[in-house]
Amino acid sequence: MNLSKRNNTRPDFTPLRPEIPHEKRPKIINQPERRSIILDGVNPRDLRELSLIYCCEQCSYFSHSLKKCAMGFRFEKHTRENQLRLYDLTGKMALCRSQEID
Ligand code: SF4
Secondary structure, X not given: OOHHHOOOOOOOOOOOXXXXXXXXXXXXXXOOOOOOOOOEEOOHHHHHHOOOOOOHHXXXXXXXXXXXEOOOOOOHHHOHHHXXXXXXXXXXXXXXXXXXXX
8 A cells, every 4th residue: 555645534623612803702800810829838847857948038039138039029928027927827838939048
């Protein structure tokens, strides 16, 4: 059998949903603008016995004099005071994924 002369058996591409013009798309209401911050559970023993790095004051990007993150992030939820307060309430912390230590 000559494969190069085989009939094309693949169907033409048809989208699953017809494209709706932008102005006719339904408006999504009651959708939050931003998702809430991700909280990580921290084992109390780890917090007590290990020297965990969990706040901006321990981060290389934090300027203590300017009270500012060099990466441009909003740091208020990652400060030591707020982290410990959140941990007392929930057992979780808002660990920054960009935290850097020297
Ligand atoms: S990178 Fe994250 S942990 Fe470091 S100062 Fe900025 S917000 Fe804080």
